Amino acid sequence: MKKTLILTALMVVSLGMSNAQVFDSRGFTYLDPEAIWVDETMSKLSLEQKIAQLMVIRVPLDMNDKQAKEFSERINGYGVGGVCFFAGTADRQVAMTRRFQKDARVPLLVCIDGEWGLGMRLRDMYSFPRNAKFGQLTPDADSIVYRMGEEIGRQCREMGIHINFAPVVDINSNPKNPVIGTRSFGTDPERVSQLGIMYALGMQSQGVLAVAKHFPGHGDTDADSHFELPVINHTLEYIDSVDLYPFKRMIAAGVGGIMTAHLQVNAYDPTHPSSLSPVMVDGLLRNRLGFDGLIITDGLDMKGVTNTYGLGRGELAALLAGNDILLLPPDVPQAIETIKSAAVQNDSVRALVDYHCRRVLAAKHRLVVAHLDSDIRVPGEEHRAVCQDIVNDLTLNIDHRIDTIIERAIGDTAMPGCQVVVMHHGRVILNRAYGHQTYDPQSPVVTPQTVYDLASLTKPMATTLAIMKLVDDGQVGLGDKLSKYLPYLKKTDKADITLRQALSHQTPLKAFDNYWTKTSNRDSLLLLVAQSALVDKPVYSDFNFMLLGDVVERVSGQTLEQYVDEHFYSPMGLRRTAFRPLSHGIALSQIAPTERDTLRGLIHGSVHDPNAHAMGGVSGHAGLFSTAEEVALVMQMLLNGGQLDGTRYLKEKTVETFTRRHFEKQGNRRALGFDKQLFTPNRNGQAAFEASQASYGHTGFTGTMLWVDPEYDMVFVFLSNRVHPSAAVNKLARLNVRTDVQSVIYNILKQ
Numbered sequence: 001m002k003k004t005l006i007l008t009a010l011m012v013v014s015l016g017m018s019n020a021q022v023f024d025s026r027g028f029t030y031l032d033p034e035a036i037w038v039d040e041t042m043s044k045l046s047l048e049q050k051i052a053q054l055m056v057i058r059v060p061l062d063m064n065d066k067q068a069k070e071f072s073e074r075i076n077g078y079g080v081g082g083v084c085f086f087a088g089t090a091d092r093q094v095a096m097t098r099r100f101q102k103d104a105r106v107p108l109l110v111c112i113d114g115e116w117g118l119g120m121r122l123r124d125m126y127s128f129p130r131n132a133k134f135g136q137l138t139p140d141a142d143s144i145v146y147r148m149g150e151e152i153g154r155q156c157r158e159m160g161i162h163i164n165f166a167p168v169v170d171i172n173s174n175p176k177n178p179v180i181g182t183r184s185f186g187t188d189p190e191r192v193s194q195l196g197i198m199y200a201l202g203m204q205s206q207g208v209l210a211v212a213k214h215f216p217g218h219g220d221t222d223a224d225s226h227f228e229l230p231v232i233n234h235t236l237e238y239i240d241s242v243d244l245y246p247f248k249r250m251i252a253a254g255v256g257g258i259m260t261a262h263l264q265v266n267a268y269d270p271t272h273p274s275s276l277s278p279v280m281v282d283g284l285l286r287n288r289l290g291f292d293g294l295i296i297t298d299g300l301d302m303k304g305v306t307n308t309y310g311l312g313r314g315e316l317a318a319l320l321a322g323n324d325i326l327l328l329p330p331d332v333p334q335a336i337e338t339i340k341s342a343a344v345q346n347d348s349v350r351a352l353v354d355y356h357c358r359r360v361l362a363a364k365h366r367l368v369v370a371h372l373d374s375d376i377r378v379p380g381e382e383h384r385a386v387c388q389d390i391v392n393d394l395t396l397n398i399d400h401r402i403d404t405i406i407e408r409a410i411g412d413t414a415m416p417g418c419q420v421v422v423m424h425h426g427r428v429i430l431n432r433a434y435g436h437q438t439y440d441p442q443s444p445v446v447t448p449q450t451v452y453d454l455a456s457l458t459k460p461m462a463t464t465l466a467i468m469k470l471v472d473d474g475q476v477g478l479g480d481k482l483s484k485y486l487p488y489l490k491k492t493d494k495a496d497i498t499l500r501q502a503l504s505h506q507t508p509l510k511a512f513d514n515y516w517t518k519t520s521n522r523d524s525l526l527l528l529v530a531q532s533a534l535v536d537k538p539v540y541s542d543f544n545f546m547l548l549g550d551v552v553e554r555v556s557g558q559t560l561e562q563y564v565d566e567h568f569y570s571p572m573g574l575r576r577t578a579f580r581p582l583s584h585g586i587a588l589s590q591i592a593p594t595e596r597d598t599l600r601g602l603i604h605g606s607v608h609d610p611n612a613h614a615m616g617g618v619s620g621h622a623g624l625f626s627t628a629e630e631v632a633l634v635m636q637m638l639l640n641g642g643q644l645d646g647t648r649y650l651k652e653k654t655v656e657t658f659t660r661r662h663f664e665k666q667g668n669r670r671a672l673g674f675d676k677q678l679f680t681p682n683r684n685g686q687a688a689f690e691a692s693q694a695s696y697g698h699t700g701f702t703g704t705m706l707w708v709d710p711e712y713d714m715v716f717v718f719l720s721n722r723v724h725p726s727a728a729v730n731k732l733a734r735l736n737v738r739t740d741v742q743s744v745i746y747n748i749l750k751q
Contacts, residue, residue, distance in 0.1 A: 037369065038361045041106060047350070049079035049106075050357040051339045054319065055326050056082035056111055058301075059096065068096050072103045078332055081325070081360050082109030082163075089124050090159065090378040097160045098376055107368040109325075109360075111163040115183060117152050117387070118159070118379075125155070125379070126387040129394065131168060134195060135186035136398040140431055140448075144393050145195045149202025149210070151386050156208045160376035162367040163209040165259060165296070169196040169246035170219035179226070180219050189242055193249035200255045209367060211296060212250040214261030215285060216274055217243025225262040225304035229273055232265045239267060248289060257294040258285065260323060262304030273304060275318060282322030294363055299328040306330060312338025320349070324356050324363075392748055393429040396422070401744045402432070405737060410435045414731035415703055417446035417592070418720035419628035422745055423636050425713050430745070431629065437592045438724055444589055451576050451591045451625050452719040453608050455700030458624040459545050461577075461634060462564045464673025465650075466552040467499065468658055469567050472651050475555050478503075478672070485551045488530045499551070502544040503672035506663045508534040509541040516614035525614055526550055538668065542611065542621040549620020561618045568649060572633060577626040580617045581605060591625065592721040594702055608702055608723060622701075628717040635697075635708050635715045659696045659708075671696050688739045690746035701727070705738045712749055716742055 045053065057080050063071060075083065083100060085093050097110055114120045119127030128134075134145050149167070156164055169192055172184035185195040200210035216239060221230035234243070247258065260275040268284065269277040275297045285291050297318045300306075305314040315326045315335035329335040343350040396402075402420065409415055417435025421428060433446040444450070454461060470476045476485070478500040483489040489497075494509070501507050515528045529543045549560045556563045561579040569577045578584040581591055582605045593604035600613075607613050609622035617623050637643065638659070642650030658672040669676045674696040678685045686699055687707055697707030703722030708715050718741060722732040732738065 034362055034365045037365050038358055041361055042354070042358065045079065045106075045357070047343060047353070048336050048340055050353050051336050051343070052079040052332070053081040053106065053357050053360050054324065054353070055080045055315075055329050055332060055335065056084050056109060056296075057332060058328050059083050059085050061087050063096070068099060072096075072100050075100070075108075076103050076105060078336065079106065080108075080332065081106075081364075082111055084111040084113065084328065085161075086113065086121055088122060090118070090122050091124075093122060094159055094376055094378050101160065101372075101376075106361075107364055107372060109163055109364060109368060110161050111165065112156065112161050113165040114152065114156070115166040115168055117148075118155055126384055128152075128387065128391065130182035131185045131195070132172070132182035133398070134394060135184070135191060137195075137394070138397065139191075139194070141393075141397040141429075142194060142198050144390060144397065144429075145198035146202040147390050147393075149199040150205055151202075151383065151390060153203035153206030153208040155379045155383055156203070157206050157371070157374075158377055158379045160374075161208065163211060163257065163294075163296075164203060165211045165213060166203070167196045167199040167210065167212065168214070169193065169212045169250060170214055170217055171242055171246070172219050173242070174220040177219065177221055179221070184219060189245040193246040196246055196250055197253040197255075200250060201253065204254070204256055207367065207371070209256040209294065209363070211257035211259050211294075212247060212255050213259035214263075214298060215247055215258050216261070216263070216265060216268075216280060217247075218261045218263060219243065221263065225298065225302055227303045229304040229307065230263050232263050232267075234265075234267060236267045239265070244289075247285075247291075251289055251291045251293075255293060257296055258291055259296045259298055259327075260285070260321075261298050262302055272317070272321070273308075275323070276305070276309070276314065276321050278321045280321070286322050294324045294359065295322060296325040297323045297327045300326060301328045301330040312336075315339060316342055319352060319356065324359050388751070389425060392751055393424065393427075395751070396430055396745060396748045399744065399748060402430075402741050403434075405740050405744070406434045409732065409735055409737045412731060412735065413439065414735055414737055415720040415722040416443075416724055417450075418703070418718060419446060419448060419450065419452070420741060421448075421628040421632045421715075421717045423632050423639075423715040424749065426636060426640070428629070428632070437721070446592070448629055449576065449590060449627060451581055451586055451627055452704065452721060453592070453594050453702045454624045454626055454631070454704050454719070455609065455622055455702040456542075457626075457631065457698055457700045457704050457706055458612075458622045459620070460673050460698045460706065461626070461631060462560060462579075462624050463545050463548050463552065463620040464503065464658065465568055465634070466556075466560060466563050467503065467548060467673070468650050468654050469563075470552065470555055471657075472654050476551065478657075482547055482551060485554050486530075486547060488527055489547075492530050493534055494530060497547075499548070500662055500672065502548055503658075504661075504663050504668055504670050505540045505544055506538045506666065506668050506670075507541065507544055508536070508538060509543040510535045511539050511541050512543075512611075514610070516610040520614045522615040525611065538666075540670075542609075545621035546611070546615075546619055549618075552620070559618060560620060568634065571647060571649070572630075572637070572644060574626070574630045574633065577624070577630045577634075579607075579623045579625070581625040586625070593724055594721050595723045595727050596725040602725075608727075626719075628719045631706055631719070632715050632717045635706055635717070639708050639710060639713070639715055674698060683739075684736060685739065688742035688746055690743055690750070699738070703732045703738075705742075707742065712746070714745070714749065716745060718742075 116128045118125035168183045170180045185192040203210045263274045269279045274280045312335040416439045420432045422430035436443045483495040588605045594608040596602045607623045612619040612622040641652035642655045677691045681689045692711040695709035699705045703720035705718040718738045
């Protein structure tokens, strides 16, 4: 509810009216189902039951069926608002939750304190690493924390849990703190806030209330409030800028609950624990910070309260302070009696009971009533795989081995910088940029938006995609001869080469020739290819793809550049993937330069490959520019069987055909337009030793690589400009930089 609705609710409580009739902005009225349910429920509750609705009590450990039945009868007799589980097994908790909800006259709020997952409390459920581990993530990987919160919320919802007392957003500012430590995301208020928000929003996306704790900040204490009352002596300015900062951010982001801590914060209230202080709960949290969600005390059975407040006085003080939920009262009957006595003697206390009971019931309507028909069950084994994926992604993002490999390569002048992107199960799990565009420290820093010359990645990223689409549309066949579409091949020794052979490099065309020195005309250069001498046996040849690029143009009636943009890049929303990038509005400062050539000078913004340059920058073998992010999206489309984000680009059968070997019996490892793992992998191969035989990809002369592995559901992209300032020595390949990085990723995912 908004603050205005809270004020309305207070008026309703004090005047004894119903708030089920709501006025909209035009003055018309309508009935609010939540308010109707709250009104009807309130009308059936005695004063004692209203007080009990504010209480969430501890479920005793290791109850047998008879004890669970007796416990259910007891809490139903009190009319308590909810229960909190702290230990056991998932199936046992599910059985008890079913019983408790079946017996309850008012649906119960089921809570758990599962900061790092349900495994924190249930010995057969999954535990994530502590928050401190996630605190090591860089900001570009914060979504991993969201996914953790989302998965914890999903498991909670399946088990009938409505509130999880997480996340901890205390700043870990005191190394002697006996109770926070690794439960905190770290020492930086901004990072703690952001990660706390990700966790909370992920969990709340599944309909489970997140609870930020421990307000106003338990990070800088050297005592444990489970055993004594910690004292905070910071100034108001410090508390406001450090300890309160995450709570302000969490409130703005929409966290549903906040837990008040048992702390003596002298700058605000030297006479009451913060959880029992009207100055801090109602004054600071509710009014000054504007928090409108559920305010929940920390456990009222903790010594930080019970050492001073006994006989139900702690629960009464918590109510008067402004808390909605009184968590873990040590003596429920005594607490009910103490609050009832105060309410009978003082109408304002009775009004508070009604006000907070309404708030709790409204939360129940949203969290519980709407899901009463849902099956309560133990989360299936598939959740464990999801959890493991999240932990693998976390490990990958905080593992320094990749950084070490790349930083060493930059230090050894194997490349001035690079981009690395990994997608796993359709999600970007690693997106890193390293170094500068050149070795000059004043040159632009490489970012995920830096555009690289893909070199031979043009073959799979453009020409192969185009041929796949033409096959899909029935315009060409893999068994067709190139000469069917290229008349200049008809009376040559290349007349019988098929598309399938050219795509697989199963032709006797020679690898390369400096035809750029003889002509700068595209058609003339292709005629030189047609007239070139053949070699003794098939080799990897740029000429195959120069001819295939011409096939695309002659069949489609468009340039290769136009065809792939129309059918792939533009529909996918790729804005930095293009031939001739300067003509597509990509700024020169955003393009990594390649070689410093004796004739062309510094090659910057135009294709490095000289034959492609002579053909106007657009060729079937080279000329495409892009970023690692956008290359990865195209490869993810192929990994998905030809579709991305609900749009189909290629038939699944076509993708399967192009990504398998066709000339294996001839000793050719390649697929159609793609390279494949070696038949006998080794540590110096073109792909990591760990890459599966189902995997496929390509490398590029400028220091680029893309690789797709269906067995791991993974896409790997590495882009660099290792040819700057000279292509003479390929240290990048000699040091196995690309494949070593790839190996780290495989070894983490293999966990």
